[in-house]
Amino acid sequence: MTAEPLFQPLFLWLAGAALGLLTVATLIGAVLAHRVRSPAGRDTVRNLNARIRSWWVMVALFAAAMLLGGTVTLVLFALLSYLALREFITLTPTRRGDHLGLFLSFFVVVPLQYWLIGFGWYGLFSIFIPVYVFMALPSLAVLGADPSDFLTRTAKAQWGVMVAVYCLSHAPALLWLDIPGYELPAALLLLYLMTVAQLSDVFQYVFGKLWGRTRLSPGISPSKTVEGLLGGGLTAVAVGTGLHVITPFSPLQAAGMSLAIVTAGFFGGFVLSAMKRDLGVKDWGTMIEGHGGILDRLDSVVFSAPLFFHLTRYWFT
Numbered sequence: 001m002t003a004e005p006l007f008q009p010l011f012l013w014l015a016g017a018a019l020g021l022l023t024v025a026t027l028i029g030a031v032l033a034h035r036v037r038s039p040a041g042r043d044t045v046r047n048l049n050a051r052i053r054s055w056w057v058m059v060a061l062f063a064a065a066m067l068l069g070g071t072v073t074l075v076l077f078a079l080l081s082y083l084a085l086r087e088f089i090t091l092t093p094t095r096r097g098d099h100l101g102l103f104l105s106f107f108v109v110v111p112l113q114y115w116l117i118g119f120g121w122y123g124l125f126s127i128f129i130p131v132y133v134f135m136a137l138p139s140l141a142v143l144g145a146d147p148s149d150f151l152t153r154t155a156k157a158q159w160g161v162m163v164a165v166y167c168l169s170h171a172p173a174l175l176w177l178d179i180p181g182y183e184l185p186a187a188l189l190l191l192y193l194m195t196v197a198q199l200s201d202v203f204q205y206v207f208g209k210l211w212g213r214t215r216l217s218p219g220i221s222p223s224k225t226v227e228g229l230l231g232g233g234l235t236a237v238a239v240g241t242g243l244h245v246i247t248p249f250s251p252l253q254a255a256g257m258s259l260a261i262v263t264a265g266f267f268g269g270f271v272l273s274a275m276k277r278d279l280g281v282k283d284w285g286t287m288i289e290g291h292g293g294i295l296d297r298l299d300s301v302v303f304s305a306p307l308f309f310h311l312t313r314y315w316f317t
Contacts, residue, residue, distance in 0.1 A: 025052050070175045071118065073187065077172040078114040082106060084164035084294045087284045092156040097144020101137045105161050109133055113165055117173045125173065129166040134158055163272070164295070167302040170309040177309075179316045182248040192247055193261060193308050196240040197300045200262045201269070204232030221273040233262045248316050260311060261304040268303025 029049040036045050089102060109129065116125040138154040174189040208228025216224040240258025244251050272295060276284065284293035295302075 088160035097146035200236035207231030265300030
């Protein structure tokens with residue numbers, strides 16, 4: 001299937017809706033910045049406005065990539081994988097024996113994984129990293145003749161490639177799905193995934209700030225609450241159900257898919273939060289204002305993208 005540009009009324013309507021929501025959010029943030037006086041309230045508003053500014057940049061980048069077609073979208077996600085992998089490896093100390101494997105991960109594995117997607121080579125795309133790269137990384141590391149923390153170092157390298165490259169690459173792979181009877185561009189499936197996953201994060205943050213009382217797991221993620229998870233998750237599922245018109249799913253199927261995205265996204269964020277606590281850091285990086293690093297923004301996508309991709313491919317192609 002050719003991933004064609006989205007020059008059509010439906011995409012323009014969705015883009016207009018996104019711009020409208022961001023504009024309203026920006027105005028609300030400006031009003032709150034002038035009216036809120038308490039120190040805690042001002043910190044929350046400052047964080048909220050930083051997130052809104054970051055959303056303007058992210059929406060503009062994704063809209064431009066999707067309008068320009070599948071190749072540009074693929075390049076964008078390859079760049080995101082490269083940056084996310086760099087964040088992960090930067091926070092996980094390495095030794096000289098790891099350098100060859102890491103060099104190949106950045107400059108061979110990342111481009112090759114996305115090249116396989118672009119050529120629609122599904123069979124190799126799905127096993128290249130979890131089979132061949134999984135075995136290659138410790139094989140290359142052992143050539144360095146350094147057994148110190150060998151298992152820990154190897155596991156960190158494998159986890160970095162799996163999370164930042166393999167899992168994330170399933171998002172743009174949606175553009176190459178050929179679904180019988182689905183006449184809309186497959187890029188709308190990517191838009192659907194990103195919208196539900198990201199709105200789930202936003203709604204969980206909002207519900208948690210407004211009504212959160214019961215801490216879910218303070219030792220892993222102090223800001224996550226049961227009220228935020230339930231309220232934000234159900235709201236995202238409702239939005240995903242309403243967006244069934246841009247997918248090949250019925251309303252009931254869209255509700256199930258949205259629930260799968262929200263659930264996987266929650267565990268993605270939770271697992272990567274546990275990793276950060278283990279590493280003794282608050283954020284994966286500082287690249288995105290108000291969000292930390294690339295992995296802080298995409299932690300829900302890295303778990304939900306493979307699940308959504310394979311559910312869609314198995315049931316609808």
